[in-house]
Amino acid sequence: MHEPEAGSARTSPPVVMEHVTKRFPGVLANDDVSLEIRAGEVHAIIGENGAGKSTLMRILYGMYPADQGRITIDGDEVRIHSPRDAIANGIGMVHQHFVLVDPFTVTENIILGEEGGPVLHTEDAEQQVTILADSYGFDIDPAAVVEDLSVGEEQRVEILKALYRGVDILILDEPTAVLTPAETQELFTNLRALRHDGKSIVFISHKLDEVLQIADRITVLRRGVVVGETTPAKTDKARLAEMMVGRPVLFRLDKPAAEVGEPVLRAEAIVAEGKLNGLTLEVRGGEIVGIAGVEGNGQRELAEAIVGIRHATEGHIFLGDREITGTRVSEIRNAGIGYVPEDRHDQGLVLDMSLWENSVLGRQDDRPFVNGWGVLMLRRIKDLAARLIHRFDVRARSINATAKTLSGGNQQKLILARELETDPKLLLAAQPTRGLDVGAIEFVWRQILDQKAKGRAVLLISAELDEIYALSDRILTLYEGRITGEFSPDDPPERIGAAMLGRTEVEHEGS
Amino acid sequence: MFGDLGAAIQIALTYFTILYLTGLGGLFSERSGIVNIGLEGLMVIGTVTGAFGAVYFTDDLGLGVPVGPMLGLLLGMLCGAAFASVHALATITFRVDQIVSGVVINLVAVGLARFLSSVFFGQATQSDPGGPHLALIDIPLLSALPAGFGRAFEDLSPVVIVAALAVLPASYALNRTRWGLRLRSAGENPEATRSLGVRVAPLRWQGVLISGALAGLAGAYLSVEVVNNWREGQTLGLGFIALAALILSNWNPVRLIGAAFLFGFAIAIPRRLADLPGIELLPPQIIRMTPYIVTIVVLAGFVGKVRPPAAAGRAYEGGGAL
Amino acid sequence: MATVTTKVSAADRPPWLDAAIVQSVALLVAAGVALLAGSLIAVGYGANPLDVYGAIIEYAFRDATSFGAVLATATPLIFSALALAVCFKGGLFNIGVEGQFLFAMVTATWAALSLDFMPGGLHLLAVLLAAMVGGMVFASVPAVLKVKTGAHEVVTTIMMNGIAVSMVAWALNGPLKLTSLPTGTNADLRSDIFEDSALVPRLGAGLGIEDSAQLSWLFPIAIVAAVAVWFLIKRMRLGYEARAVGASPGSAKAGGIEIGSVQIKLFLISGALAGLVGMQQLLVERGSLVQNYQALLGFTGIAVAFLARNNPIGIIFAAFVWAVLSRGDTAVQLQAGLPREFVIILQGILILSVVIVYEIAARRLTYRQLQREVDATDAEAPSDLAATGGTA
DSSP states (O other): OOOOOTTOOOSSOSEEEEEEEEEETTEEEEEEEEEEEOTTOEEEEEOOTTSSHHHHHHHHTTSSOOSEEEEEETTEEEOOOSHHHHHHTTEEEEOSSOOOOTTSBHHHHHHTTOOSSSBOOHHHHHHHHHHHHHHTTOOOOTTSBGGGSOHHHHHHHHHHHHHHTTOSEEEEESTTTTOOHHHHHHHHHHHHHHHHTTOEEEEEESOHHHHHHHOSEEEEEETTEEEEEEOGGGOOHHHHHHHHHSSOOOSOOOOOOOOOOSEEEEEEEEEETTTEEEEEEEEETTOEEEEEOOTTSSHHHHHHHHHTSSOOSEEEEEETTEEOTTOOHHHHHHTTEEEEOSOIIIIIOOTTSBHHHHHTTTOTTSGGGBOTTSBBOHHHHHHHHHHHHHHTTOOOSOTTSBGGGSOHHHHHHHHHHHHHHTOOSEEEEESTTTTOOHHHHHHHHHHHHHHHHTTOEEEEEESOHHHHHHHOSEEEEEETTEEEEEEOTTSOHHHHHHHHTTOSOOOOOOO | OHHHHHHHHHHHHHHHHHHHHHHHHHHHHHHTTOOOTTHHHHHHHHHHHHHHHHHHOOOOTTSSSOOHHHHHHHHHHHHHHHHHHHHHIIIIISOOOHHHHHHHHHHHHHHHHHHHHHHHHSSSSBOOSOOOOOOOBOOTTGGGOTTTGGGGGSSBOHHHHHHHHTHHHHHHHHHHBHHHHHHHHHHHOHHHHHHTTOOHHHHHHHHHHHHHHHHHHHHHIIIIIIISSOBTTTTTTHHHHHHHHHHHTTSOHHHHHHHHHHHHHHHHHHHHOTTSTTGGGSOHHHHHTHHHHHHHHHHTTSSSOOOOOTTTTOOOGGGGTO | OOSOHHHHHHHHSOHHHHHHHHHHHHHHHHHHHHHHHHHHHHHHTTOOHHHHHHHHHHHHHSSHHHHHHHHHHHHHHHHHHHHHHHHHHTTOOOTTHHHHHHHHHHHHHHHHHHSTTSOHHHHHHHHHHHHHHHHHHHHHHHHHHHHHHOOOHHHHHHHHHHHHHHHHHHHHHTTTOOSSOOTTOOOOSBOOOOOGGGSOOBOOGGGTOOGGGOOBTHHHHHHHHHHHHHHHHHHBHHHHHHHHHHHOHHHHHHTTOOHHHHHHHHHHHHHHHHHTTTHIIIIIIISSOBTTOOOOHHHHHHHHHHHTTTOHHHHHHHHHHHHHHHHTHHHHHHHHOOOTTHHHHHHHHHHHHHHHHHHHHHHHHHHHHHHHHHHHHHHSOSOTHHHHTOOO
């Protein structure tokens, strides 16, 4: 057991990880990774999805055992078998998905596991939490129930949980993914206060701009291996990106020229469940319209309202000349929409079903695949599956394999293949490259550009501004369920960023 | 007429005792994250083992009072908990679907009870009637109430008192102790519990074992104290009504008192109040349906809204890892 | 790819075969555990386990009538397990088969007694139809509540079971109370005796199966029902939609499947099957609705469905095995000197070990599938698009 003494001069860095290797079934998640975290620094760990960032930190936090390697804390080798061990060694972690007990109060969430005796003393504990929060300038009500808090406040509770346990090293896994820019800045203010107090912060991210803004040092992981270590002063975004990916990254692709045609999708002042507040937009044939915005501003609701998964309570949506507001999903799809959902596991594929069964999802009512008695025409469905897999080069053992056995990129290819097979008038692609590796990203981008070249309309919803820039002909900013601006990809990101925060006047030209 | 009401309340108190104890057991299990639809089966085990304990230990051990009933109740509790450990093993350790396991518990209990009965009593479906029971007590003051209401509080089994007072330690343990906070967190968000270094599996085991002990006690109370022998099928679906009361209570031990008494009273109506104006028009079997109908109506959200523990029914992957 | 041939052949095994192998092994292990536990109990009674199991099997197969009786016992279990499986495929847990079959006995009894003016075959058809409709009506309550209000079907069906028990008691005390007491019968609560035209004809006289086996045309109907359910699940659009809804409601919805409509259809089909569960006792064995009817068939059906992993064809065999055991209780008592309840314990242990072993096997299977796939993609070159897509 080692108790770090606050304020004492340290001769060795608080945390050193050496030659850490971790293998999951078939995947080498961390391959001989060594890492050093110093006192009073914000240390960013960056890498693509699946690069092994979270795995490495979960090993440090005792959630996974490492297969090989050693961890020293303040110069002493330690064995961390559980989060409890980690906390005892002064290491705390805030997960990407918060682990809070919703009906508990802030204080109850913080003291859980460290209640200070068999009987609870709620008021004392609340007072302690208040003192702790005040000392770092955290704004939080200790008696508030967590389910009533905003995302930013919940994150503060998570950080306080760690601080309450006296940690000196705080690991934050993709902390800004769910925050609005304003909340991100508040988080950074909090982090600087912690750093000032001598705490070490590990900041896992793939958002390069933020990393450059907050980090003191940056470690880059690729395919489980450390490929470099640098500081913001010595690098820039392009170089970081190249280190992450292993080759120069395209921030722009050559966009095919296409003649902009008739309006394909028109949404007029649609309102839905407090998440869409009078949203109006138009997408024409032969153009790609990108929706930029911080997540949680109605992206998901917009996509779902267009496809009919959720219904707009006010306003109208037209596909071509046909009004599709309040229509069934199956009819809307038949009317000519291809849908690449934001969450391919939740809305794209049935993971436990075979590839051929997934190939026909969405067309299970169509005559060639089902006869008048409701009997499936297996031969035709399997032919379809084989065709899709061949055309989009889906890497799979056979059409009988279950969808869950595919890699993320291959799953996305299957979805794209299926959705584009019917040659829809409109392709609605929500976060189409989330979680994909670079090769797959480029494939998806090409398919989207192909649609444009064929004169089809594309509505692209993405949280990645790079992606929006790379593909869009017109960029609309979405803020609190409304379009707050229209831009061209030649406009500077700063203007778009401001509009994403709702700071500019509505300059949308309407239909 | 008030005399009848007093008698009806007395019967209602009997059923309250069974429903509250069983429901409270289910509450601990479900607040820890394990749905327990096997309450009926756990109660069945309590009835047969309780009856065995009551008649087998005839010696008074020089205490002057029969110890059989006490040991019967104790045995019912222990065997209920032991049988519940099957549910715990299946759902927590092996992560079998909790509904599936609960169904199996109920199925197996019926057969096991017959088997035990044939071992204990030499016959599969009942024990000899007229077993011993605990001394009955009158509640001071309340039993002196006028207009026949006093009857409700006379000749009560001590177990009734235990059940009525159980809310105090239960609420305290659940809301004011470290253990209760951890148990509830395991039922709401086990990942949060685990991430703070608290092991989920032991908490859930404790919740399930408590449900077995309390349902077993309720069953033993039924066979030892209420009926004075074991008969197959004597639980009459009370375990399911307890489940209904638990839902109606919104998994709250205080509100469970009201729900258990309400349903207990509904069962008592046809027994003592069938002649009342209005009631006489309703066949007793229809009145018997009330708890189920009330629960369906509540569940459908027509009246109020219930919210089960968020993680109840969900296996926790990290549960067996430690 | 000329790698090790054994690896390739194992990898090329289609997933369904892989699943079948794992499940068969799981079933054998579970059965082994149950037989072992049963043996210990038998030894505890000083009996030779082989004698006990031998007696059970011998009792089922010693002559045509015994075999017929096993099939008759299996009949309601097949319907019951099918009713469960239909819902299960759509992610619905219909614990209410018990209540649905009880309510269906009431509606069927009503039809048998009040439609007795109908000619022979038609009368029976009407009674069976009434049973199916009764089951559907009773199943529609949790179905509609689930779809319209989100009330969880497990709890609502449990409550509906409680209502059904009281419903039968009420019917026997009221609308269906017997009006004429046949001579020689006691005055137990029961309905009037049905006309012969409402009864299901016996089967197997030509095969040497005596009437005492109670084997009727319901058995072949059950087999047909199992095949029909298999076809529905595997080969029909509704089955496809049900499986999609059961496995991933979000993807099903995004794929244009109306979840609520699918769930209601499944519940109705399930209710119709549940309605036939009680017909063996009502229209073959008793010929009237009695107070001491055979209950728990809905729950036993759940056990049978688990045993068969909800596979409709597997259900036929699982129900058969269950029936062999159930009927073997007499043999256990007479020939091995054990309490007849030994069989129920054996069934209990069997079903417990089955659910646990299947759970472990399912995890193992998923793990293996994933691992194999990752191995496979590892062996291939990384996406060739990285090479072709470089316009940077």
